[in-house]
Amino acid sequence: LxxxxxxxxxxxxxxxxxxxxxxxxxxxxxxxxxxxxxxxxxxxxxxxxxxxxxxxxxxxxxxxxxxxxxxxxxxxxxxxxxxxxxxxxxxxxxxxxxxxxxxxxxxxxxxxxxxxxxxxxxxxxxxxxxxxxxxxxxxxxxxxxxxxxxxxxxxxxxxxxxxxxxxxxxxxxxxxxxxxxxxxxxxxxxxxxxxxxxxxxxxxxxxxxxxxxxxxxxxxxxxxxxxxxxxxxxxxxxxxxxxxxxxxxxxxxxxxxxxxxxxxxxxxxxxxxxxxxxxxxxxxxxxxxxxxxxxxxxxxxxxxxxxxxxxxxxxxxxxxxxxxxxxxxxxxxxxxxxxxxxxxxxxxxxxxxxxxxxxxxxxxxxxxxxxxxxxARGLSLVPALECPTYKAGERGDVAALDAAMSYDEASGTVAAFLVNREQRQEMRVVLSLGDQRFCEVLSVEVLGGGDAKAANTWEEPKRVTPRSAEAHVNEAGELIVTVPAPGLAVVRA
Ligand code: AHR
The missing domain is CATH 3.20.20.80 (Glycosidases)
Known part of the structure; x- marks a missing residue:
């Protein structure tokens, strides 16, 4: 996706x-x-x-x-x-x-x-x-x-x-x-x-x-x-x-x-x-x-x-x-x-x-x-999404991506919060900041991928835990990150 x-x-x-x-x-x-x-x-x-x-x-x-x-x-x-x-x-x-x-x-x-x-x-x-x-x-x-x-x-x-x-x-x-x-x-x-x-x-x-x-x-x-x-x-x-x-x-x-x-x-x-x-x-x-x-x-x-x-x-x-x-x-x-x-x-x-x-x-x-x-610090930026939909049962066709972004003016950093609602296909998300270019990826943390019903238990307490991942900035100054299916990615740049 x-x-x-x-x-x-x-x-x-x-x-x-x-x-x-x-x-x-x-x-x-x-x-x-x-x-x-x-x-x-x-x-x-x-x-x-x-x-x-x-x-x-x-x-x-x-x-x-x-x-x-x-x-x-x-x-x-x-x-x-x-x-x-x-x-x-x-x-x-x-x-x-x-x-x-x-x-x-x-x-x-x-x-x-x-x-x-x-x-x-x-x-x-x-x-x-x-x-x-x-x-x-x-x-x-x-x-x-x-x-x-x-x-x-x-x-x-x-x-x-x-x-x-x-x-x-x-x-x-x-x-x-x-x-x-x-x-x-x-x-x-x-x-x-x-x-x-x-x-x-x-x-x-x-x-x-x-x-x-x-x-x-x-x-x-x-x-x-x-x-x-x-x-x-x-x-x-x-x-x-x-x-x-x-x-x-x-x-x-x-x-x-x-x-x-x-x-x-x-x-x-x-x-x-x-x-x-x-x-x-x-x-x-x-x-x-x-x-x-x-x-x-x-x-x-x-x-x-x-x-x-x-x-x-x-x-x-x-x-x-x-x-x-x-x-x-x-x-x-x-x-x-x-x-x-x-x-x-x-x-x-x-x-x-x-x-x-x-x-x-x-x-x-x-x-x-x-x-x-x-x-999440500072201003809440308004998202405009171009993204595929998926079949969400009685909810019909729903955007497969849920996105929010904060922008901290003091440090000049953004944090993007991206949920891939689709359960089978991971999602390659391109983030674009109209008035600025992304320069450096500070951190990427992802949660999920695989069984939506996976849970932590006393016997297996670390089944669902976040892990760090990669993202990169392309020549156009856009940030590209992959979100697991289904999953969450939190990217700071
Ligand atoms: O959080 C549990 C209960 O849910 C609260 O007591 C009540 O306000 C709500 O119905």
């Missing part, structure tokens, strides 16, 4: 917000307990944090981690998770039918963030909780002292405020599975009340209102429009969530998932422009794609009353990694709309990392995420 991708450093959609490489940690299954926090493990530090998990996450360069949920947050009383550990109550967790020991709470999460160099993105409970309780958590986290909740933080040994900048106003409130789910009009009132009180306490914070939890929801975009119209002046982002699946077992169809991801982002771009237009507003609201991943193989959601049960422990293969790469490329291509995105989740639960007490398994989806986060 042959394809050509044209870019020009003057033709861009703005600077890529590094917060699109963020993650999500929920009190769910073994994500918190046995995932990030495991005092029993020989691999943990003196605070009980898994060192190997910390290290693997550092390489992912996540600017933010969203916490503590997810569905969990909608029944969570954050005051259960602070103060002396032995006095914290054990609770039933409604969302995942589990037992929550509260041994890890807000202060432990903040300590963990400090340890990893990650900033917290907090979600408040607007399902069964009130705007007032949400503002108490903000006071606990951000106010300097001299008031009740800020003083409680200081009494708990944390003199300095945590200075949390980004706050989610609930989680998936459009879903009938959500504790405290209400119609859009009612949620909009709750969200606005919470945002006003919270921004009244700390004017420097930003807020994310709940958008639709998926494109399949019957209220998709109606919900979002209602919330945006009511809360426009009080919020900074609307959330989108998407979990990709290949239940039909059609890899050709699944590998075209980027088309749908683009569509969702473009739906929101249109809606945000529409509401801004109707309001004749100067203000901008952006998209926080704060849950995304592949999730369909492990649907075990009933914790049977246990603490840290094995739930949602999805095993990822090559095609899943290539779909993850397409999420990130889509976020890059829409850098003017998507300012935050969180991989759901980071460890054990639908995650790139799986732990056992004395070991860590790095799954296939880890590698594209590390590579994108490491190399």
């Amino acid at each position: 042959q394809a050509k991708a044209y870019f020009d450093t003057h033709h861009h959609v703005g600077v890529i917000d590094q917060r699109i490489f963020s993650g999500f940690l929920e009190h769910l299954g073994r994500a918190v307990y046995e995932g990030v926090y495991d005092p029993e493990s020989p691999l943990s530090d003196e605070q009980g944090f898994r060192r190997d998990v910390l290290e693997a996450l550092r390489a992912m360069r996540m600017p933010l981690v969203r916490y503590p949920g997810g569905n969990f947050v909608s029944c969570y009383d954050w005051t259960d998770g602070i103060g002396p550990r032995e006095q914290r109550p054990v609770r039933v967790d409604y969302a995942w039918k589990s037992r929550e020991t509260n041994q890890f709470g807000t202060d432990e999460f903040m300590a963990w963030c400090q340890e990893t160099g990650i900033a917290p993105m907090m979600a408040v409970n607007l399902g069964t909780g009130t705007p007032k309780e949400a503002s108490a958590l903000l006071e606990y986290c951000n106010l300097p002292g001299g008031t009740y909740w800020a003083d409680r933080r200081i009494q708990n040994g944390h003199e300095q405020p945590y200075d949390v900048r980004l706050w989610c106003l609930g989680n998936e409130m459009d879903g009938d599975w959500q504790a405290g789910h209400v119609p859009a009009e009612v949620y909009a009132q709750r969200a606005k009340a919470a945002a006003i009180i919270m921004k009244g306490l700390d004017a420097s914070i930003e807020t994310v209102a709940c958008g639709s939890s998926g494109r399949g929801m019957s209220t998709y975009l109606h919900w979002d429009r209602t919330v945006l119209e009511y809360c426009w002046e009080n919020i900074d982002y609307i959330s989108a969530h998407r979990y990709s699946e290949n239940r039909r077992g059609d890899s050709a169809w699944f590998l075209a998932e980027g088309v749908e991801i683009d569509r969702v982002v473009e739906d929101y771009a249109a809606l945000l422009n529409y509401v801004r237009g109707v309001k004749r507003s100067q203000k901008r609201v952006y998209l926080s794609f704060d849950e995304w991943n592949v999730w369909y193989k492990n649907m075990e959601m009933d914790g049977k009353g246990e603490s840290a049960p094995h739930l949602l422990e999805e095993v990822y293969n090559l095609e899943d990694a290539l779909v993850c790469a397409q999420y990130l490329s889509s976020f890059i291509r829409h850098a003017d709309v998507v300012k935050v995105a969180c991989l759901a989740q980071i460890v054990n639960v639908i995650a790139p990392l799986l732990t056992k007490r004395d070991g860590l398994l790095v799954q296939s989806i880890y590698y594209p995420i590390v590579s994108f986060a490491q190399h």
